[in-house]
Amino acid sequence: MVIRPPLALELIGITKRYGSFTANDSIDVRVEAGEVHVLLGENGAGKSTLLNTVYGHQRPDSGSILVNGREVAFASPADALAAGIGMVHQHFSLVDSFTVAQNVVLGDEPARGGLLQSAAAERAVQATADRVGWDFDVRRPVGELAVSGQQRVEILKLLHRGARILLLDEPTALLSPTEIDGLLETLDGLRASGCSIVLVTHKLREVTAIADHVTVIRHGQVRQVLGRGEFDEGVLAAAMTGRDRVEPAAVGAPAGGAVTAPRAVAPAGDVLLELSGVSARSDAGTPALQDLSLHVRAGEIVGLAGVEGNGQHELVEAIAGLRPVQSGRIALGGTDVTGWSPRRVRATGLGVVPADRRGWGVVPEMTLVENLALNEVAAGRDRRGGVLQWRAMRRRAQQLVSDYDIRPGNLDATAGSLSGGNMQKLVLARELSAGPRVVVASSPTWGLDVGAVEAVHDRIRAVRDAGTAVLLSSLDLDEVLALADRVLVIYRGRITLDVPRAELRDDGFALAMIGGSVAA
Numbered sequence: 001m002v003i004r005p006p007l008a009l010e011l012i013g014i015t016k017r018y019g020s021f022t023a024n025d026s027i028d029v030r031v032e033a034g035e036v037h038v039l040l041g042e043n044g045a046g047k048s049t050l051l052n053t054v055y056g057h058q059r060p061d062s063g064s065i066l067v068n069g070r071e072v073a074f075a076s077p078a079d080a081l082a083a084g085i086g087m088v089h090q091h092f093s094l095v096d097s098f099t100v101a102q103n104v105v106l107g108d109e110p111a112r113g114g115l116l117q118s119a120a121a122e123r124a125v126q127a128t129a130d131r132v133g134w135d136f137d138v139r140r141p142v143g144e145l146a147v148s149g150q151q152r153v154e155i156l157k158l159l160h161r162g163a164r165i166l167l168l169d170e171p172t173a174l175l176s177p178t179e180i181d182g183l184l185e186t187l188d189g190l191r192a193s194g195c196s197i198v199l200v201t202h203k204l205r206e207v208t209a210i211a212d213h214v215t216v217i218r219h220g221q222v223r224q225v226l227g228r229g230e231f232d233e234g235v236l237a238a239a240m241t242g243r244d245r246v247e248p249a250a251v252g253a254p255a256g257g258a259v260t261a262p263r264a265v266a267p268a269g270d271v272l273l274e275l276s277g278v279s280a281r282s283d284a285g286t287p288a289l290q291d292l293s294l295h296v297r298a299g300e301i302v303g304l305a306g307v308e309g310n311g312q313h314e315l316v317e318a319i320a321g322l323r324p325v326q327s328g329r330i331a332l333g334g335t336d337v338t339g340w341s342p343r344r345v346r347a348t349g350l351g352v353v354p355a356d357r358r359g360w361g362v363v364p365e366m367t368l369v370e371n372l373a374l375n376e377v378a379a380g381r382d383r384r385g386g387v388l389q390w391r392a393m394r395r396r397a398q399q400l401v402s403d404y405d406i407r408p409g410n411l412d413a414t415a416g417s418l419s420g421g422n423m424q425k426l427v428l429a430r431e432l433s434a435g436p437r438v439v440v441a442s443s444p445t446w447g448l449d450v451g452a453v454e455a456v457h458d459r460i461r462a463v464r465d466a467g468t469a470v471l472l473s474s475l476d477l478d479e480v481l482a483l484a485d486r487v488l489v490i491y492r493g494r495i496t497l498d499v500p501r502a503e504l505r506d507d508g509f510a511l512a513m514i515g516g517s518v519a520a
């Protein structure tokens with residue numbers, strides 16, 4: 001008789017309702033010790049709900065959670081951590097000026113002589129890093145690490161507190177391709193050391209690279225469980241959508257390498273967005289944009305590539321009037337808008353898809369109708385004789401919800417109740433649909449499932465074809481290559497490469513992103 005070790009984590013019949021809506025409907029998931037188990041599903045399928053339930057953020061309405069064969073009930077994330085479960089969030093909670101060791105022990109300092117600086121803490125953290133084979137200098141300030149290094153510190157924090165089961169909700173959504181490879185290597189090492197990993201990702205290439213098992217969730221229910229050898233990208237895409245086998249490209253998958261050729265004809269429209277010698281500071285007061293100049297013409301998509309932290313966010317904010325400009329000039333449609341308020345800049349016909357949708361993309365407490373009408377309201381186009389045109393606003397919202405496939409499409413639900421991907425669709429619907437002259441978009445498809453990615457790419461191409469000037473900043477190079485007519489590279493707040501997509505050489509492109517100088 002073979003005696004099997006207990007499962008690391010077993011979810012049995014987990015059900016979670018929000019009012020009359022069932023987000024998780026009797027979900028079973030079996031996670032073995034030392035495996036990477038992917039939860040896959042379209043936007044709104046119920047993946048984050050499930051992770052939040054397992055991590056003690058919320059109680060399930062029914063169902064059981066077993067850790068190493070023993071039933072548990074968590075009232076908070078602290079309970080989950082005490083049982084050996086840790087969750088890595090998309091946004092880090094690290095103190096840049098603290099060392100790796102200080103960050104790891106923060107809030108959990110050694111009991112005696114428990115100062116953050118203690119050598120004992122350093123030794124203990126080093127031992128944890130050594131245990132998983134990470135070559136870390138734990139005395140280095142976290143602010144000096146790349147994003148992937150910081151993500152490792154977040155994971156180290158959990159391991160140091162005894163976590164052996166890690167939950168990761170879209171950890172690669174805002175990482176560059178090299179950083180994604182780094183994270184996959186990290187996960188592989190953790191698996192080899194016996195940790196179990198539950199991973200939510202929309203990128204099918206990552207799933208095929210790393211998953212031992214995939215549980216496919218559709219409309220809150222488990223539809224399929226697939227083991228290694230039983231899936232490729234086509235099978236996964238089909239399982240997610242419920243269609244017969246489809247090639248991922250057919251549902252849109254930049255990760256699968258579906259790169260659309262740029263338009264053959266060079267755009268010849270007027271310059272609608274122009275930055276001349278713009279300098280601006282980061283939140284920390286350091287130079288973020290340095291004498292930066294660029295332009296985007298009507299009917300052109302300009303892709304902005306660069307490693308995270310080279311000024312992309314500050315650039316988008318400066319154009320939107322959200323970040324003061326030290327020197328230089330920003331013009332929209334030929335009008336100098338430097339120093340204008342965000343509201344006034346927008347009124348010139350600017351659409352903005354921000355990197356942080358929860359920050360200023362949506363107002364979570366407001367309904368879908370209200371969020372979709374924000375631009376109209378701000379521009380005073382929503383009223384007649386001073387009276388809000390609710391009926392027209394609802395009609396328009398209904399149309400946008402259907403066009404952009406925002407689910408569930410209850411117009412009176414708050415934006416905050418939407419899943420991450422559907423919230424992103426809401427922002428895109430509002431910003432792309434108002435007939436903007438210029439669109440500035442930061443990672444527009446982050447968190448979207450493969451089908452939604454292609455739909456959004458089509459919409460961005462459509463606004464371009466209608467004569468809009470589009471500046472698209474993305475960490476996903478496949479996305480830049482799929483959409484851009486011209487590619488810029490931003491490095492340390494300066495544009496270091498500016499070349500038509502058709503003339504782009506891959507090696508030069510990659511080199512420019514890390515500061516190398518090349519002839520395109």
Ligand SMILES: Nc1ncnc2c1ncn2[C@@H]1O[C@H](COP(=O)(O)OP(=O)(O)OP(=O)(O)O)[C@@H](O)[C@H]1O
Pocket residue numbers: 018021023041042043044045046047048049050407408416417418419420421422447
């Ligand atoms: N607090 C809430 N109140 C009401 N409905 C909610 C709430 N949280 C989530 N939902 C709904 O539950 C469903 C599942 O959401 P969830 O965030 O789990 O999806 P997801 O699979 O993680 O999607 P995504 O890939 O877009 O992140 C969605 O329809 C969402 O609107």
